[in-house]
Amino acid sequence: MEKVVEMKKVEQNQPENYINKVTFRDKLREYKKHPKSLVIMILVMLSAVFAVGILLFLMIYILANGIPHLTAEQFEWKYTPENQSMMPAIINTLTMTVLTLLIAVPVGIFAAVYLVEYAKRGNKLVKIIRVTTETLSGIPSIVYGLFGFLLFNMQLGWQYAMLGGIITLAIMILPLIIRTTEEALLAVPDSYREGSYGLGAGKMRTVFRIILPAAIPGIMSGVILAIGRIVGESAALIYTSGTFRSTPSGIWDSSATLTVHMYVQSNEGLHVNQAFASGVILLALTFLINLASDLIERHIQKKKG
Amino acid sequence: MQKAKEKIMHALFLICACVSILAVVVICVYLFGTGIPAMADVGFFKFLFGTEWRPAVDSWGIFPMIIGSILVTGIAILIGVPIGVLCAVFMSFYCPKKLYKFVKPAINLLAGIPSIVYGFFGVMVLVPFIRNVFGGSGKSLLTAGILLGIMILPTIIKTTEASLNAVPTSYYEGSLALGATHERSVFFAALPAAKSGILAAIILGIGRAIGETMAVVMVAGNQAILPESITSGVRTLTSNVILEMGYADEHKQSILVATAVVLFVFILIINLCFSVLKRRKD
Known part of the structure; x- marks a missing residue:
């Protein structure tokens, strides 16, 4: 994991290094070739959205209903x-x-x-x-x-x-x-x-x-x-x-x-x-x-x- | 003088270290000492496999509660594990660093x-939702399972993420270099390597779900009968204790302790699985 972070840093410091760069279009092309990968990616995103979303929903729901009654x-x-x-x-x-x-x-x-x-x-x-x-x-x-x-x-x-x-x-x-x-x-x-x-x-x-x-x-x-x-x-x-x-x-x-x-x-x-x-x-x-x-x-x- | 002081402190540290042993022994003595005779009084078989819980006519079968606990935990695992594992994958392989600074505290807060x-959230939001979609009272096996599934999410996410981060990056990179997509590399190279960590996460999740009391008692309906469908109410072992303890005479108290003993045995089995798994990993 450390290594990945380091690599990302290197990429940011040297924008002229294009060799390992994957653009958004490259990604789209790849997903077109591998539709299963796309499905998995979407599932991963949905799970993350669900986990964070449920927290936000719970907090907002309790706060919105509770704060007006804090007398x-x-x-x-x-x-x-x-x-x-x-x-x-x-x-x-x-x-x-x-x-x-x-x-x-x-x-x-x-x-x-x-x-x-x-x-x-x-x-x-x-x-x-x-x-x-x-x-x-x-x-x-x-x-x-x-x-x-x-x-x-x-x-x-x-x-x-x-x-x-x-x-x-x-x-x-x-x-x-x-x-x-x-x-x-x-x-x-x-x-x-x-x-x-x-x-x-x-x-x-x-x-x-x-x-x-x-x-x-x-x-x-x-x-x-x-x-x-x-x-x-x-x-x-x-x-x-x-x-x-x-x-x-x-x-x-x-x-x-x-x-x-x-x-x-x-x-x-x-x-x-x-x-x-x-x-x-x-x-x-x-x-x-x-x-x-x-x-x-x-x-x-x-x-x- | 100095030597005596050292010795006294050494003894003090040792005594403090033994407090946890003492605590486990005392807890076991009290629970098993009260619970086992009560169980024997009813009859072990009748107690564990009797389907009728009717205190009024002295009929104490906790089979519906055992099934209730298992079913509720099962649904929680079915919901919590896939979402939790995928969310951990997101955090460790997809999440940009800036977003991570927000997601990680969010998961901690959820925990x-x-x-x-x-x-309370379950009563106010989930119960009406289930009632509208599936009919019935809304307080059901499904409601409790979903709520518990949400509650065990952080446990599963954290443990899985830690084990994913422990997988050498070379697995993922090697797979990428062979031409696999990002998803393929994550799910077929990195994830299998974290298998034992994910299994540990599931076991921890089961432990948390089966032991949860307050949230379940509020949304499960608490009927002490075998559930007919996923939308009928259930009572778990934990809720049985909390519901009936308030107005229990001494005999009933001992029966409830026996219920807790069954729960305790479940937990001990789960702990055993966990430590066996951990030892195998080491």
């Missing part, structure tokens, strides 16, 4: 059935995201540090950890939700509590954090480690002062992906942290996030307009999260090259 | 949209 009363501090305020849900989403990250990020980073920096090659334990993280990342969110419900709500008797949802989500995003951190750590050149040891630093100091700081952009991109998953999650939360949304709540209270709020609204079928408005906020959040992850990705690429 | 938004 001030939907951002009132307290939810009532009349104002359908999403403010408590937004605040719950924020607290939940922050607390989930507080649990999952340190654990995930430390786990990755162990896997990359400490574990010896061919270690049996590492293999088991790999298999279990892969398993965790494949489990559907409803299964997490059911597990959280059984353990926290029933067994531990927490009822519907935000904390149950937080721990459930933390387990859910753990594999994501571990994997991205691992990749980031592996990308740190060995010369950093050797230099640090050469200057007499111990292993711990090398990890915290040299390796982790160098891996921060990579770790950040993982964290942002995790934020996206937390904000977008609903199935794992309905039966763990519940659907109560009257006021922003503490960690022992039932608390609906924005996605759950939107689910309840669209399920009732009475507040479709307000559900559109919630959709607008969710889309905006998704957009911002993607933007942030793009920026970090670009930063990493720049550093590399 | 990031919460499933509840997809579900």
Whole structure:
């Protein structure tokens, strides 16, 4: 792929080089000779148009129907059935995201540090950890939700509590954090480690002062992906942290996030307009999260090259 | 002193690394510990192959849900895979660089949209569309399949594109040099070389489709019977859990956990396929 890009650059720099140039007319002539190729080309184009088109359609549809219904009363501090305020849900989403990250990020980073920096090659334990993280990342969110419900709500008797949802989500995003951190750590050149040891630093100091700081952009991109998953999650939360949304709540209270709020609204079928408005906020959040992850990705690429 | 600190940190890292093992063990213990006895209580055969789900008369057959999950996933794959693979081909062999800067973030955004938004979109747009075209209520097997097909697009596109980009350019160039057209070179030289990557994409797509809950529950109709046609409503394993959990007594809860166990086993099989595939590639 790199090579293709390079070749294109060369072509652009030397317009006098006509030898390998295919003009539009050449292409047409070729397609005339090979009608099957033309059909395939059209199918490829149609698929691309469909994929991008469906996104544009969805976004425009939600935005066009939702923005007119974004009223001030939907951002009132307290939810009532009349104002359908999403403010408590937004605040719950924020607290939940922050607390989930507080649990999952340190654990995930430390786990990755162990896997990359400490574990010896061919270690049996590492293999088991790999298999279990892969398993965790494949489990559907409803299964997490059911597990959280059984353990926290029933067994531990927490009822519907935000904390149950937080721990459930933390387990859910753990594999994501571990994997991205691992990749980031592996990308740190060995010369950093050797230099640090050469200057007499111990292993711990090398990890915290040299390796982790160098891996921060990579770790950040993982964290942002995790934020996206937390904000977008609903199935794992309905039966763990519940659907109560009257006021922003503490960690022992039932608390609906924005996605759950939107689910309840669209399920009732009475507040479709307000559900559109919630959709607008969710889309905006998704957009911002993607933007942030793009920026970090670009930063990493720049550093590399 | 320093040595002790090092040791403590080493232990801490090790403990954190073991959290994922602990999590899997606890999840398995809870799910299988509750689900298997419940299944045995109903009778394994009766539970898995019984076609009657009527909690009121203590009849718990989840066969319609198993079939529902498989059918919905099948339709999603039929729709998502061809479009996804062709779109990946577009991105890696056709797309001008300037357009790529727009298409790539668009696909990422498609991946990031919460499933509840997809579900809502399905209810508002897809359901009326299907109702107008095919009649019926519009909430059907087909609707859920189409919506899931759209939802797995980004997974398939991203994985396929990555594997296409990993194919050496010389394959494509060699084919061109032999006089094949651009399309022939892409589809008969580059694409077959990315076969295992595409297979991985399909497996990931199946995993995503079979595990999806919220979007499906909103558009599938949720009748717990074997679907008669493509436009009749279905209930999947995931929707069964989310629909009935709200007002379930302890016995029913354990039955629902058993439903999740069946789903979990499906996912484990899919994961196994995936890792076997990955190992073969390495």
